[in-house]
Structure formats: structure tokens, C-alpha cells
Amino acid sequence: MREVHVACSPDADDLFMVRAILLDLIDTGPYRFVVRTEPTDALNRLGETDDVEVLAISTAWYPRLAHRWRMLPHGGSMGEGYGPVLVAREPMTLDDLRGRKVAVPGLTTTAWAITRMMVEVEPVVVPITPPERVFETLRSGEVEAAVLIHEGRLTFAREGFVQVAELGAWWSRATGGLPLPLGANTIRRDLPPADLAAISGVLRAAIAHALEDRDAAIAWLLARGGPLRTADEVSRYLDMYANQRTLDYGPDGRAAVEGLLARGAAAGLWQPVEVDWAP
Numbered sequence: 412m413r414e415v416h417v418a419c420s421p422d423a424d425d426l427f428m429v430r431a432i433l434l435d436l437i438d439t440g441p442y443r444f445v446v447r448t449e450p451t452d453a454l455n456r457l458g459e460t461d462d463v464e465v466l467a468i469s470t471a472w473y474p475r476l477a478h479r480w481r482m483l484p485h486g487g488s489m490g491e492g493y494g495p496v497l498v499a500r501e502p503m504t505l506d507d508l509r510g511r512k513v514a515v516p517g518l519t520t521t522a523w524a525i526t527r528m529m530v531e532v533e534p535v536v537v538p539i540t541p542p543e544r545v546f547e548t549l550r551s552g553e554v555e556a557a558v559l560i561h562e563g564r565l566t567f568a569r570e571g572f573v574q575v576a577e578l579g580a581w582w583s584r585a586t587g588g589l590p591l592p593l594g595a596n597t598i599r600r601d602l603p604p605a606d607l608a609a610i611s612g613v614l615r616a617a618i619a620h621a622l623e624d625r626d627a628a629i630a631w632l633l634a635r636g637g638p639l640r641t642a643d644e645v646s647r648y649l650d651m652y653a654n655q656r657t658l659d660y661g662p663d664g665r666a667a668v669e670g671l672l673a674r675g676a677a678a679g680l681w682q683p684v685e686v687d688w689a690p
Contacts, residue, residue, distance in 0.1 A: 412443040415610055416463040420594075421448040421540065422561040423632050423645055424488055424652040425467055430628050431620040432613070439613050450538050451560065451594070452517025464599050465610065469517075470592040470671055471524035474681040479600060481607070481689040482668065484660050485615045486596030488652040489667065494579025494591040495522040496564045497529075498572040499556040500549060505530045505576055514548050514557035521593045522558045524675055525578045528585075532556075539563070542638045546570045560593070562638045565648055586674075589667040590656070598689050608690045618658050625649070 419425035431437045432444045458476035514537040515523045537545045549557045582591040621628050629645045639645045676683040
């Protein structure tokens, strides 16, 4: 069997999507999938290597990788009027943060790109793993605020912090209601066309299986441990980032990806790029 190496984040939505592959719950054809997990920023850096065939990236990092990768039409995470959150120790406004130090999950992330569009701050990179590290950095006073992605956007209140801004809501207002394309799955463009299409099909089948076997998947995620402690918390998170939109972006989802990349290029954050959609 041919090995296909997949790299994704260790977060609940990504693990939910690959569970059927990890546990041999679906037919993967002539392929044996080998899955590894890395923090978001590290995943983006993998895009310049040949270490994996399928890679989860920040959508905003795609312009740097488009020469090597095609965008899959499934497997991403989109915020429908919600997304990462900017939080602080006490109530403040975006203007209060101008020029101040703010913890961000990486300079390659979509969350940082949207933050740059919203307000000019001094970024301090705090990796998303371990998840408590960003809260410790904020409590210490090293930064004035923090941009939280993944599960952190659901747990900040119980950690004692308050929301300054909701990045997905800002994006929705700025674009007339488009979803915010945060993460995307990509596939190496040098794969033979038949393999590319077949691997894409297996990955889509794994997402469909997870959606159909959702209760069992939630129990599996809870058993693995993590910052989400209850079935309700995991379910809420999956409602946000692993849903029917994940199975198929749809026309407006594709438009959102293309719109983000066009808006970022217009703002001088990256070079213009045309999205090359894989099957």
C-alpha cells in the first residue's frame, strides 16, 4: 500500500476529521494514511518541505505555498460570523490596544492576518500548545491582550478574561456576510492526478463518517483529553468548525477563501494569488 502522510493540528476539529482514518473505520483503498499533528504555525512552515502529501494550513498562508499546493474543497474551518477572539485581562477597546503587545498564535496564521487588518499592534508569538500557555502569558502582564484560536476561544471566560473583539464578526461586517476561512486542507500539486483525486475522496469520506458518527467521535475526543472538558463543549466547538461546511465549502465558502486572499493582497499582506482548487 502506498503511504500518504497527513499533517494537521492536534485540535478537536482536525482530529474529528481524521478519526475514521486513524481508527480504520473507512476503506482507504490502496493508501495507508500516516497522520501527524503539529501546532498551526509549524504546519504552515511544513508547506516548504516534501514531508507530507496533505497539509492543514492557515488560509492566509496559502499565497506563500500556492506554487506547491492545491486547495482542497473540504476539510477547512470557517467561522459563520465568528472566529478567533481578541481577549484581555479587563475591558478595553481596539483603540486602547493600538501599538501595544498582543499575543498571537503565529505570524503565519489567518488570525494574525485579520488582526493586522483590524488594528496595528506589536505581536508576541505564543504557540497554541500547551493551550494554557497563552493564558499564563496574559496573566503575567507580558502582553496586554491575546488572540485566541481553536478551543481557547471557548475557554477564555472561565480563565477570567474578557472579550475585546470577535474577529469573525468583524470580518462578516467588512465583507457583507461572508464566512471567515480560517484553516484549509491542501494537497501537493506534484501528485499524479489519479492519486490526487482518490486521496481527496478518502479525506472527504472521513469527514462524512465523522459527521454521521458524531456522538462516538465526541466520546473519542473526550477520552483523548484536552482543554474541552465536557461533551457539550466539544459539541459546541464542532458545531462551529467541523460541520457541513467542512464537508463541502460551497460557492460562498470558495468565494470567502478567494475574498480573503484578495483582500489581504490589496492590503499588502501578501502577493496576489489565484486559488487552484483540487477535486
